[in-house]
Amino acid sequence: MQKNLKLSELQNIADKPIYIKRQIFDHSVYPTAPKLSLSNIIQLFQNLNLLSNIDHKISLDHFRENVAKFIPSMNQKDAEIYFLNFKLMVEDDATFVINAVKNNSNSNLQMNLNNPQQSLIIEKQLSADVRGLAKEGLNSQFNEGFRQSSPMSMNFSPLNSPRSKTTRQNQFTSDEEFELHFIKNNLKTILQLIINDPNSENFNLTAQEFNLLSLIFSIPDHNNNQKITLAQYSELYQQSNQRVPFSVIQNYILQQLSLNNDQSISNQLLITGLTKSVMTKDDQSCRNKDIKINSCEDSFIYIDSAIQSVSITNCANTTIFIAGVHKVASISKCENVQISISANFLRIGNTIDSIINYYGSYPPIVFGDCRSITFAPQNANYIEFLERLKQAKIPLMYKSSQNFQNPTILLNNPNINYTLQKPVDFTAFILPNKFLPIHHTLVQTFEQILNPNFQKQLAIIEEKQELKNTNVIIPLIAPNDYREAIINRYKNHNEFQKMIKSQGLTEEEQKHLHSAVQGYFKDWLVTSGQIKPISDLVKLIDQE
Known part of the structure; x- marks a missing residue:
């Protein structure tokens, strides 16, 4: 009964x-x-x-x-x-x-x-x-x-950031x-x-x-x-x-x-409240986990792992690298962050003044109060990176390297604005020294990494400890036109150095030239926004 x-x-x-x-x-x-x-x-x-x-x-x-x-x-x-x-x-x-x-x-x-x-x-x-x-x-x-x-209000105040509005709520x-x-x-x-x-x-x-x-x-x-x-x-x-x-x-x-x-759920990892810190997580501590990164400021976070999902919320002035996300990556209520990420599905909501370097199976989805978002290709390069993509079941496809160019604006929100980074402004992601890059001669084009023999070549190089030290860093899964921009930049740099050496300048003339080059370089750092991560790193080094 x-x-x-x-x-x-x-x-x-x-x-x-x-x-x-x-x-x-x-x-x-x-x-x-x-x-x-x-x-x-x-x-x-x-x-x-x-x-x-x-x-x-x-x-x-x-x-x-x-x-x-x-x-x-x-x-x-x-x-x-x-x-x-x-x-x-x-x-x-x-x-x-x-x-x-x-x-x-x-x-x-x-x-x-x-x-x-x-x-x-x-x-x-x-x-x-x-x-x-x-x-x-x-x-x-x-x-x-x-x-x-219940129509969604599209009348967002340009004076208030999504993160500030969230912080002010006292309910x-x-x-x-x-x-x-x-x-x-x-x-x-x-x-x-x-x-x-x-x-x-x-x-x-x-x-x-x-x-x-x-x-x-x-x-x-x-x-x-x-x-x-x-x-x-x-x-x-x-x-x-x-x-x-x-x-x-x-x-x-x-x-x-x-x-x-x-702490009661073994497949979750919480990273919260980092301030002016550097954190590196390896594959062993993160593999297949659901990660939440919350309320971090003025910090650098590097996750070298294939994870299940990640949620990045309420972060400001923070640089984040995540090797591979098998399911969903969500970015919400962040300000002035740079995130380099590979995923099968990426969501971005209520985020402003940020750079998203993305490689993924599906174009990024943008919703809510998002303003001044810059989309760019995924820009990392290190030996284990392609293996992490394989572990996260993110396929190597040229189309996926271009998906950053076609974000979907949910509900046709007219207030959302974004830009696509130009190849001339594209730079490689700066990773800690433990992330050894693949030599630039092996990754001149995307087609090289698709070659069935690429992994064999890489294994031989690793075994012989060859070609690891290089100042030329080419992002592994960026589109070819963005790779070419970086290659040309290095070529121009080398040609400029050769030209200076061939001029036979006096010591005084070399000092004047050096000062002029430094001045132009500082101007470029400011106008391109590249000065921010450098100044942040200097502050962290000074504190240590």
């Missing part, structure tokens, strides 16, 4: 803390689309369910068509981004992005149609709009009536507190989405339905490495066919839900 757990029995359940999965908020929340409401989210997925094939899969083309029907404020490119983001959140790897790139088309992509989980992800888009509501009206305005319209002291508040105040709506019935009041959930919440909730790791489901961990379900009342589940979650304990 089936037994339903009663609310009074909840007290007998031992303390079983659960945490919010930060990945959902970090990597899949965008500004709320105009007229996006919970009611048209439900209509969208109910209609998609009717169109799905016998394997309960939906194609990207069908998804685009239905988004246009139920959420007309989103265009086809917006729908594609949501589609890919869903797959990245619910699937273990990003090979579908890679395959789509290789086939030069996304049209044949299909997605398992799990209505509750996917509608939960879209429901989180409403949190971007909710964040601006008054605290006392948060729950009522969100839950009552399922807002029929929540951190993103984690906001997420906790949002989940708790909208838990009933979330559970209604799980059963695919937004109008139900008194209902029960099966263990299978309860386990769908694993998309947004995580549990502490267990020492025995045995994977257990959310239902097993909670001890709410004693029998396989048991149904637990909504009120019991709601009270359990409200009692046990806590701010994230990052």
